[in-house]
Amino acid sequence: MNYDERLQHVSVLGAAGKMGSGILLLTAVEMADLSLKPENKGKAFVLNAIDLSDEGLAGLMDYLRAQVLKIAEKKAVWLRSVYADRDHLIENYHIIDQYINDVMRIVRPTTAMEVAYKSSLVFEAVSENKDLKVKLLKQIDQNNPHKTWFFTNTSSVPIHFIEDEAGLKGRVLGFHFYNPPAVQKLVELIVTANTLPEASAFAGNYAKALGKVVVPSNDFAGFIGNGHFMRDALHGIHEALDLAGDRPLTEAIYMMNKISQDFLVRPMGIFQLIDYVGVDVVQFIMKVMNPHLADEDLHSDLLDNMMEQGIIGGQHSSGAQKDGFLKYEKGVPTAVYDVEKKTYVDISQFAASCDEALGKLPESFVPWKNAVKIKDKDTHFGPYFASFKGMDSLGAKLALRYGKRSDAIGRKLVADKVANNEQDVNTVMLTGFFHAYGPINNYFND
Amino acid sequence: MTAGYNTISMGTGRKEFNPKKVRPGIEHYIKEAGQGVVNQIGGAEKIDESVVGNFMAARFNNQAHLGGFVGTIDPALEFKPSLSVEGACGSGGLSLISGIRSVLAETADVVLAIGVEVQNTVKAIYGADVLAGAGWYANRKKGHAYFFPGQFSDRAGVYYEKYGYDYARKGMARWFVNAMENARLDSTAQEHHNNVADLEGLYHKMKPNGASFVDHLNVLDCSKVSDGASGIAIVSEEGLKRIGVDKKDAVEIVGFAQLTRNITQDPPDMVELTTIKKAAAAALKSAGITIDQVGTVETHDCFSIAGVLAVEALGLAAPGKGAEYVAEGKTARNGVMPMNTTGGLIGWGHPTGGTGVHQAVTIWQQLTGKAGSAQIQLSAERPYGLTINMGGDDVTVVAIVYKRG
Numbered sequence: 001m002n003y004d005e006r007l008q009h010v011s012v013l014g015a016a017g018k019m020g021s022g023i024l025l026l027t028a029v030e031m032a033d034l035s036l037k038p039e040n041k042g043k044a045f046v047l048n049a050i051d052l053s054d055e056g057l058a059g060l061m062d063y064l065r066a067q068v069l070k071i072a073e074k075k076a077v078w079l080r081s082v083y084a085d086r087d088h089l090i091e092n093y094h095i096i097d098q099y100i101n102d103v104m105r106i107v108r109p110t111t112a113m114e115v116a117y118k119s120s121l122v123f124e125a126v127s128e129n130k131d132l133k134v135k136l137l138k139q140i141d142q143n144n145p146h147k148t149w150f151f152t153n154t155s156s157v158p159i160h161f162i163e164d165e166a167g168l169k170g171r172v173l174g175f176h177f178y179n180p181p182a183v184q185k186l187v188e189l190i191v192t193a194n195t196l197p198e199a200s201a202f203a204g205n206y207a208k209a210l211g212k213v214v215v216p217s218n219d220f221a222g223f224i225g226n227g228h229f230m231r232d233a234l235h236g237i238h239e240a241l242d243l244a245g246d247r248p249l250t251e252a253i254y255m256m257n258k259i260s261q262d263f264l265v266r267p268m269g270i271f272q273l274i275d276y277v278g279v280d281v282v283q284f285i286m287k288v289m290n291p292h293l294a295d296e297d298l299h300s301d302l303l304d305n306m307m308e309q310g311i312i313g314g315q316h317s318s319g320a321q322k323d324g325f326l327k328y329e330k331g332v333p334t335a336v337y338d339v340e341k342k343t344y345v346d347i348s349q350f351a352a353s354c355d356e357a358l359g360k361l362p363e364s365f366v367p368w369k370n371a372v373k374i375k376d377k378d379t380h381f382g383p384y385f386a387s388f389k390g391m392d393s394l395g396a397k398l399a400l401r402y403g404k405r406s407d408a409i410g411r412k413l414v415a416d417k418v419a420n421n422e423q424d425v426n427t428v429m430l431t432g433f434f435h436a437y438g439p440i441n442n443y444f445n446d
Numbered sequence: 447m448t449a450g451y452n453t454i455s456m457g458t459g460r461k462e463f464n465p466k467k468v469r470p471g472i473e474h475y476i477k478e479a480g481q482g483v484v485n486q487i488g489g490a491e492k493i494d495e496s497v498v499g500n501f502m503a504a505r506f507n508n509q510a511h512l513g514g515f516v517g518t519i520d521p522a523l524e525f526k527p528s529l530s531v532e533g534a535c536g537s538g539g540l541s542l543i544s545g546i547r548s549v550l551a552e553t554a555d556v557v558l559a560i561g562v563e564v565q566n567t568v569k570a571i572y573g574a575d576v577l578a579g580a581g582w583y584a585n586r587k588k589g590h591a592y593f594f595p596g597q598f599s600d601r602a603g604v605y606y607e608k609y610g611y612d613y614a615r616k617g618m619a620r621w622f623v624n625a626m627e628n629a630r631l632d633s634t635a636q637e638h639h640n641n642v643a644d645l646e647g648l649y650h651k652m653k654p655n656g657a658s659f660v661d662h663l664n665v666l667d668c669s670k671v672s673d674g675a676s677g678i679a680i681v682s683e684e685g686l687k688r689i690g691v692d693k694k695d696a697v698e699i700v701g702f703a704q705l706t707r708n709i710t711q712d713p714p715d716m717v718e719l720t721t722i723k724k725a726a727a728a729a730l731k732s733a734g735i736t737i738d739q740v741g742t743v744e745t746h747d748c749f750s751i752a753g754v755l756a757v758e759a760l761g762l763a764a765p766g767k768g769a770e771y772v773a774e775g776k777t778a779r780n781g782v783m784p785m786n787t788t789g790g791l792i793g794w795g796h797p798t799g800g801t802g803v804h805q806a807v808t809i810w811q812q813l814t815g816k817a818g819s820a821q822i823q824l825s826a827e828r829p830y831g832l833t834i835n836m837g838g839d840d841v842t843v844v845a846i847v848y849k850r851g
Contacts, residue, residue: 073571076591077658090587091575 016056022181275313275324359393450807451482455795480519490520499541534580536837538802539844555685561803617769629789669791701733
């Protein structure tokens with residue numbers, strides 16, 4: 001079965017979810033492009049969008065149409081050549097409409113999982129629950145005569161557990177997109193000891209066709225991305241709790257968010273990132289990873305406390321940020337949640353005194369938005385972080401400790417053989433988390 | 447001609463432009479440009495008739511019948527003659543020609559000429575469909591997604607082949623740099639806010655890429671997508687007295703030509719703008735002057751290559767030498783022949799149906815000393831200005847020669 005044949009009958013499980021909808025979009029477009037190749041004329045391409053929610057599937061079709069329109073507009077130059085022999089497709093809008101039609105006709109929204117029994121490739125993007133994943137994949141595999149391949153968008157559960165328990169024997173691999181899949185360039189590719197080489201080769205080609213950057217990660221809980229993020233987040237939480245000895249926790253959270261965003265030149269502070277991913281998701285991933293870790297405890301009472309109070313962050317369906325550790329107005333944090341008083345406290349009440357306690361940023365500070373564009377990272381960030389060492393401020397100390405910890409987390413991922421090398425760790429953080437510099441560096445050395 | 451007025455050319459480049467926000471419609475632009483002229487001539491009752499040049503409001507704005515909007519400028523214009531004219535991107539020039547003919551025919555002494563287009567109603571990829579109407583529809587299917595950039599990309603490709611890629615790009619880069627630098631001096635220009643430090647570096651960094659755009663041009667080679675209008679009064683000597691404007695504040699129309707090539711045929715020569723060449727020669731002849739007596743030119747640089755080819759068509763440089771002429775700075779504002787001194791179509795903007803009138807306003811400003819920061823110094827020996835307004839791929843051309851009043 002060649003590449004095109006493998007992609008002739010595909011199913012996506014959890015297609016209406018945040019990750020599933022993106023995977024469905026990218027796959028639908030790739031399949032449509034294959035279907036338009038002259039050699040594939042007359043062949044049926046089928047992409048089942050499977051989800052439990054009828055409402056979700058209706059929303060998915062709206063999302064799909066809107067996104068395919070944008071994609072078609074961007075590749076109108078190419079589409080004109082594809083449809084060159086279709087005489088009635090003259091103007092760009094004729095061609096764009098036709099392409100949308102050609103993508104949409106491939107997609108079959110359904111709540112019936114049985115349709116996947118005919119697929120030669122199944123993407124799984126259901127919630128991060130091993131038992132659920134095993135149950136679904138096992139059921140499909142037992143009813144599917146095609147020895148189908150399963151690509152699972154698992155972000156933390158080791159793939160070999162799923163492989164063993166579902167009895168998939170080498171026909172599964174981890175294909176971990178970052179949120180949102182249609183935009184984020186990174187895919188972590190995780191194979192087990194048994195994964196068929198042709199499946200992983202296909203996965204590499206497929207990712208490349210989608211324009212993704214593939215980083216191989218070894219099959220350890222959390223892989224590279226969450227392996228770093230969860231520990232990094234825990235460091236931020238612990239530092240905030242320590243700071244809270246002298247001041248209210250709300251202020252400490254504000255300060256650590258500022259340290260991790262401004263001082264460390266990241267796209268957002270660590271508490272904002274937790275809110276973005278969702279307090280529930282972070283807690284859940286830690287819970288999944290923790291049993292697999294012998295020498296550390298990935299757990300936070302503070303996260304549990306937030307969950308119990310129903311303060312969980314995440315995003316509205318519009319993409320707007322929901323309130324979590326921080327409260328947001330038009331995407332900008334304006335208040336911090338007080339877990340004791342169960343209410344938000346305006347940042348304006350304490351920002352000035354906290355900023356003074358942290359001290360100033362070095363003069364060579366360049367905000368993240370501009371810093372990401374710097375080509376020679378070492379020349380900028382080396383001296384920038386070195387200047388903290390000569391400063392006696394609380395902010396400088398916290399920033400150095402944060403940078404060192406982030407570096408140590410990265411190196412441990414390599415030492416533990418989660419990542420094959422330091423470069424892979426840095427690539428994941430640069431492309432998956434939009435960091436301006438890789439966590440493994442020499443900027444924070446004593 | 448006198449009492450010229452330009453609205454801001456709105457679109458990408460302007461700080462206040464936000465494609466996601468609701469913007470003024472075409473009626474706003476007609477009204478603003480019309481009132482801009484009316485305010486300088488002592489009232490709308492002085493106007494005998496009006497003419498609106500517009501290309502594709504019927505598709506950009508779902509609106510035809512633009513003559514009917516003249517009454518919104520001032521009630522005094524209702525129940526007077528008003529019409530609209532169309533010749534693709536030469537529509538503005540046709541509105542001028544229409545007014546000039548009325549005055550020459552002595553059927554009017556004061557004509558209000560307006561040119562207008564509001565293009566940002568659709569994304570560029572669909573705007574390309576609309577603008578393709580300036581070509582023959584039978585050729586649309588085999589044309590490029592970005593139809594007109596495709597047409598002039600083909601011309602540029604032949605020019606590169608014949609005279610050398612680097613040589614040509616050097617001239618085209620200078621054309622772009624001049625456009626930006628001139629636009630910065632005019633507060634109504636779309637690139638007025640441009641503050642790129644190394645314009646030439648930016649230009650050469652952006653290599654033409656046929657996979658995403660066209661083979662031989664980058665986006666900096668192209669004119670802007672613009673919303674805007676311009677207005678000007680075309681008056682007889684009698685009319686000048688009526689509106690109370692001194693001759694020194696007006697420019698005299700001393701010659702003009704309006705020629706049209708067969709739209710169903712390909713250009714006779716890919717590296718020559720033949721209609722422009724013929725029209726410019728005819729206009730200069732009707733004015734009884736040569737190009738050497740012209741002090742400044744506004745030419746239709748819908749693409750930088752069209753600017754270079756116009757230099758050759760006007761006889762300022764021999765065939766193939768236009769790029770060199772431009773690269774040497776001869777068309778810059780301090781060069782021997784300052785061209786497009788408020789930025790032209792690439793810098794000031796290109797509200798397609800409005801451009802011909804905008805060119806006339808710029809020449810009027812320069813010849814009467816009203817160009818503000820963009821003012822150039824003209825010598826007494828060369829008191830003439832020339833505008834070249836083109837519709838389609840060198841199909842409809844309007845050439846007008848102006849002299850200080």
